Amino acid sequence: MKNKIILFLFIVIIAFTRCSSDNNKTNPQLDHNPxxxxxxxxxxxxxxxxxxxxxxxxxxxxxxxxxxxxxxxxxxxxxxxxxxxxxxxxxxxxxxxxxxxxxxxxxxxxxxxxxxxxxxxxxxxxxxxxxxxxxxxxxxxxxxxxxxxxxxxxxxxxxxxxxxxxxxxxxxxxxxxxxxxxxxxxxxxxxxxxxxxxxxxxxxxxxxxxxxxxxxxxxxxxxxxxxxxxxxxxxxxxxxxxxxxxxxxxxxxxxxxxxxxxxxxxxxxxxxxxxxxxxxxxxxxxxxxxxxxxxxxxxxxxxxxxxDQPYLTEVIGYSNRNHNSSQVGCFYTDALRSGLNVDVCFQNTGGIRSGLNEGDITKREIYEISPFNNGTVIYEMSVFDIKKFLRGSGSGFYYSGIKIKQDDQDVEIRDLQGKILSNDTVLSVGINDYIAAVHDTYFPQTGQIQDKTDAETIISFLENSTKAVDYPICDRYFRMQ
Structure with missing residues (x-):
């Protein structure tokens, strides 16, 4: 009887071992080691x-x-x-x-x-x-x-x-x-x-x-x-x-x-x-x-x-102070307006990527301020259409060439002498083509595409200017509230 019990236990152990082995093959255990x-x-x-x-x-x-x-x-x-x-x-x-x-x-x-x-x-x-x-x-x-x-x-x-x-x-x-x-x-x-x-x-x-x-x-x-x-x-x-x-x-x-x-x-x-x-x-x-x-x-x-790119270290102007990105917004729009020879210029805030340090201005700094190689384009637009753009775009812009103020849910636009411009007044508007592409519903279907990018236009402006860049403040920013 004792031998039979031992044999029975042996068979049970073998059977359990085989079953356990089969389960491990189909459901492998996680490796618990960290x-x-x-x-x-x-x-x-x-x-x-x-x-x-x-x-x-x-x-x-x-x-x-x-x-x-x-x-x-x-x-x-x-x-x-x-x-x-x-x-x-x-x-x-x-x-x-x-x-x-x-x-x-x-x-x-x-x-x-x-x-x-x-x-x-x-x-x-x-x-x-x-x-x-x-x-x-x-x-x-x-x-x-x-x-x-x-x-x-x-x-x-x-x-x-x-x-x-x-x-x-x-x-x-x-x-x-x-x-x-x-x-x-x-x-x-x-x-x-x-x-x-x-x-x-x-x-x-x-x-x-x-x-x-x-x-x-x-x-x-x-x-x-x-x-x-x-x-x-x-x-x-x-x-x-x-x-x-x-x-x-x-x-x-x-x-x-x-x-x-x-x-x-x-x-x-x-x-x-x-x-x-x-x-x-x-x-x-x-x-x-x-x-x-x-x-x-x-x-x-x-x-x-x-x-080692010597052209990037070429000095093209001088800055009288350290300018933050907001102050650069005023410089950028003034330079682009002059370089494109237009009445008005706008610049999106996200397109100003760097400040401008006091001292010599190099080409590298301008390319860092405006790194996207955006083209430039000129449109003829009525004041009425400019207002539609400012009201409807939902974005904020630096600007040059006009004065802008929100009047309740409308926009008031004056010239630099403070005269209110009528809605049918037509102005030449110079911008980078990213703005025109993102807000295409507010701009004419065709514009005058320029040869230079925005950065190249600003570099050219500085190369042909003897005046130092100096913007203690920049109060030319508008976003419809």
């Missing part, structure tokens, strides 16, 4: 390449001891003439990112500033992947980015979904770039597509699901920002954002959200411990690159070669 990962992130670099030699040093140092992923949350271009005016627009930026070893980048609105041909060339140049779930490149020739892409480290699989804002034009669905440069492309509002990717983490069997967002941090009832994304579409383990140039380190709806400022002044470092497909611990550190002293010597030499 795993470390570091993600370095930048956003809104806008062509600023000088600190990338420091970024490479930091990234390489971390790679020697840990798994590392390096990401961009969009807007690599527009802001540095070394990058923007290169014979192959944007080439230095992608070359440097390749040398650092970037893994993935979200498309930002300013990635489209150079037009589709240049974007195609820059994406083909990249050794890293691009993600954007709400763009269709159609027949433009631009490579279609991944909606989402998983990156496998030695221990973890991290999936990134890309999103871009589409608030560039009131009556269209495009990002905030020159509308004429995205005519071949089709965009969808991010809030209309995010739910399609709710189950990507499970489908990819990823350890983490991260949104690489170029939406900006704060949206509203009609515009999706990262904060609304976390509340309305809580599919993500983390959101790494851009577009609003913020320094963000917060948690909304249990989702960490990070953003690393702008212009490569900071490098975001996210240190993670991941366990059972969840973030067990997280630490975010903004590395102040302007205070960081170490750099990769080889990459620094490459950057110095790119920066």
């Amino acid at each position: 795993k470390n990962l570091t993600i370095f992130c930048v956003n809104d670099v806008h062509g600023q390449i000088d600190n990338f030699a420091k970024v490479k040093y930091i990234v390489d140092e971390e790679k020697a001891k840990n798994d590392v992923i390096v990401v961009s949350a969009g807007d690599l271009f527009s802001g540095n003439p070394v990058v923007d005016n290169h014979p192959e627009k944007g080439f230095p930026m992608i070359d440097i990112m390749n040398r650092i070893g970037f893994d993935i980048a979200a498309l930002g609105n300013h990635e489209f500033d150079y037009g589709t041909t240049n974007l195609k060339n820059r994406m083909n140049q990249s050794h890293f992947d691009w993600v954007c779930a709400n763009v269709d490149m159609q027949n433009s020739g631009v490579p279609q980015p991944f909606e989402y892409k998983s990156i496998q480290t030695s221990q973890l699989k991290i999936c990134f979904l890309g999103l871009i804002e589409t608030n560039g034009k009131e009556d269209d669905v495009i990002p905030s770039t020159h509308p004429w440069r995205v005519q071949e492309l089709q965009f969808e509002r991010p809030e209309d597509v995010v739910s399609l990717y709710a189950n990507v983490k499970a489908e990819e069997n990823a350890d983490l699901y991260i949104c690489l967002s170029h939406l900006g941090f704060n949206g509203n009832d009609h515009v999706l920002g990262d904060s609304q994304l976390a509340n309305k579409f809580p599919y993500f383990d983390m959101i790494i954002g851009g577009h609003s140039h913020d320094k963000i380190n917060t948690v909304i709806n249990n989702i960490p959200i990070f953003q690393s400022g702008s212009y490569l002044k900071y490098l975001g470092k996210i240190e993670l411990v991941v366990k059972d497909k969840k973030i067990e611990s997280i630490n975010f550190n903004l590395i102040d690159l302007n205070k960081y002293s170490h750099f990769d010597a080889e990459l620094k030499s490459v950057i110095e070669t790119y920066n």
